[in-house]
Amino acid sequence: MNIKRMPGFTRRFFLKSSAAVFAGAFTGSFVMHEANAVAFKEFHLRAGRSPITLVPAPAGATNAWCFNGSVPGPEIRVRQGERIRVNVKNGLNEETTVHWHGMRVPNAMDGVPHLTQAPIRSGGTFTYEFDALDAGTFWYHPHQRSFEQVGRGLYGPLIVEEPNPIRVDRDLTWVLDDWRLTKGGQISEDFGNLHDMSHNGRIGNTVTINGQVPDTLYVRRGERIRLRLINAANARIFGIDFGTHKPVIVAIDGQPVAPHIPEDGLLVLGPAMRMDVVIDMVGDVNQRYSLTDPFYQGLEYRLVDLVYADTPLRNRIPDWDMQLSANPLPEPDLNDAERHEVTFNGGMMGGMVMQEMGGSMGHEPMGAMGSMRGMMHSGKIWFINGVAAEGHIMEPMLTLRHGQSHIISMTNATAWHHPIHFHGHSFRVISRNGNPTAHKEWQDTVLMVPKERVEIAFVADNPGDWMFHCHILEHQTAGMMGVIRVNQSGERT
Ligand code: C2O
Ligand code: CU
Numbered sequence: 001m002n003i004k005r006m007p008g009f010t011r012r013f014f015l016k017s018s019a020a021v022f023a024g025a026f027t028g029s030f031v032m033h034e035a036n037a038v039a040f041k042e043f044h045l046r047a048g049r050s051p052i053t054l055v056p057a058p059a060g061a062t063n064a065w066c067f068n069g070s071v072p073g074p075e076i077r078v079r080q081g082e083r084i085r086v087n088v089k090n091g092l093n094e095e096t097t098v099h100w101h102g103m104r105v106p107n108a109m110d111g112v113p114h115l116t117q118a119p120i121r122s123g124g125t126f127t128y129e130f131d132a133l134d135a136g137t138f139w140y141h142p143h144q145r146s147f148e149q150v151g152r153g154l155y156g157p158l159i160v161e162e163p164n165p166i167r168v169d170r171d172l173t174w175v176l177d178d179w180r181l182t183k184g185g186q187i188s189e190d191f192g193n194l195h196d197m198s199h200n201g202r203i204g205n206t207v208t209i210n211g212q213v214p215d216t217l218y219v220r221r222g223e224r225i226r227l228r229l230i231n232a233a234n235a236r237i238f239g240i241d242f243g244t245h246k247p248v249i250v251a252i253d254g255q256p257v258a259p260h261i262p263e264d265g266l267l268v269l270g271p272a273m274r275m276d277v278v279i280d281m282v283g284d285v286n287q288r289y290s291l292t293d294p295f296y297q298g299l300e301y302r303l304v305d306l307v308y309a310d311t312p313l314r315n316r317i318p319d320w321d322m323q324l325s326a327n328p329l330p331e332p333d334l335n336d337a338e339r340h341e342v343t344f345n346g347g348m349m350g351g352m353v354m355q356e357m358g359g360s361m362g363h364e365p366m367g368a369m370g371s372m373r374g375m376m377h378s379g380k381i382w383f384i385n386g387v388a389a390e391g392h393i394m395e396p397m398l399t400l401r402h403g404q405s406h407i408i409s410m411t412n413a414t415a416w417h418h419p420i421h422f423h424g425h426s427f428r429v430i431s432r433n434g435n436p437t438a439h440k441e442w443q444d445t446v447l448m449v450p451k452e453r454v455e456i457a458f459v460a461d462n463p464g465d466w467m468f469h470c471h472i473l474e475h476q477t478a479g480m481m482g483v484i485r486v487n488q489s490g491e492r493t
Pocket of ligand 2: 418419470472475476480
């Protein structure tokens with residue numbers, strides 16, 4: 001446990017950053033920081049209950065929990081290298097925090113209750129401040145009871161602009177979500193039920209883009225759009241089929257990647273993942289084209305229609321460069337990396353619960369099979385290296401030497417998909433089932449299919465205790481999370 005070092009850090013932090021700030025702290029305004037003349041952009045978020053218009057009339061308002069009264073919460077948009085300050089006020093009736101998903105922030109700013117900060121009590125406030133090291137598409141959400149807080153609408157986009165962005169006609173952000181609504185258009189109250197927790201999480205019945213049931217995106221022939229997709233759903237994996245259109249992936253989880261078209265044509269985003277795609281509007285004037293999502297068999301649906309205006313914007317496809325410049329990530333040295341094994345177990349398998357009770361982490365992980373009743377009794381359903389976490393207070397499952405390259409070899413021994421997220425770092429996905437990946441993509445959340453083995457590599461350059469967990473929020477709360485410690489010695493302390 002390391003909460004003991006938190007209060008000191010927090011106190012110093014506040015002393016430094018509140019030294020002498022000019023008056024006039026407006027949302028998104030530049031404020032001069034007198035001590036060292038560093039400018040920062042300041043934002044205000046208030047988590048609270050609010051009615052929102054999610055489904056079109058005649059349905060009435062949906063009672064959500066959200067930031068500043070809207071779903072998604074306000075877009076935080078800064079330039080790479082800028083400093084961000086966010087004042088968070090908790091207007092909920094329970095504790096909360098805000099985590100800056102994918103941002104490589106100092107540990108004390110990571111927003112994990114008990115691990116990196118005391119939770120923000122109801123009515124309380126907390127100020128986050130950090131630098132936007134990497135350009136790209138990120139997002140923010142609470143880390144306290146996130147299966148319910150995120151599930152009720154607490155999240156928002158965080159966009160860090162490149163100093164030299166690629167040329168496009170329009171830059172759009174789509175925050176995708178999936179809601180389980182009642183017939184009356186209210187959020188179904190069955191959060192954290194045993195079935196969702198032991199299967200594929202809380203899959204809903206209503207998909208939204210930017211908090212609206214989507215209908216139409218108006219486009220023009222010849223137009224080039226950069227679309228930033230953010231999957232803010234608790235559990236739904238999106239697999240978007242663009243039909244006639246060919247999206248080119250230019251960034252994954254905020255990090256640039258060699259521009260490429262997805263292999264099987266589907267753009268697949270696990271929960272918490274982001275993708276920046278460049279789409280050329282090659283359709284005909286006055287035509288309508290549907291984007292569909294066939295990811296779950298039997299649950300295919302039409303996501304949205306692209307509707308073309310009657311005049312083209314231009315008559316040929318632009319030949320502008322799509323390659324984004326790399327972010328300042330430390331390159332892992334694969335020849336000098338320390339290796340670690342991580343195995344995920346648990347969940348339902350053939351009507352039985354797979355329970356990994358011991359700490360076996362061999363190459364052929366076999367969990368003991370238990371009964372549904374046993375699982376209900378313990379509440380522990382998912383295991384990382386044999387351990388099911390309860391809450392955010394735990395001993396680290398791995399301790400990594402600071403400044404060293406590491407390879408984590410992960411085995412999904414379950415029958416389910418898991419988007420695995422590591423805080424405070426981005427990692428390269430170097431292999432899947434022993435085959436090197438084509439793009440060695442940098443990610444912060446990697447979707448593992450059932451039985452898959454995935455290797456990730458990174459330099460542990462950010463000291464502190466960091467969460468490592470499944471981003472299907474029902475899996476996370478039912479045990480599928482751990483802590484990875486990065487420290488000077490690499491010793492367990
Ligand atoms: Cu998006 Cu640990 O979180
Ligand atoms: Cu999972």
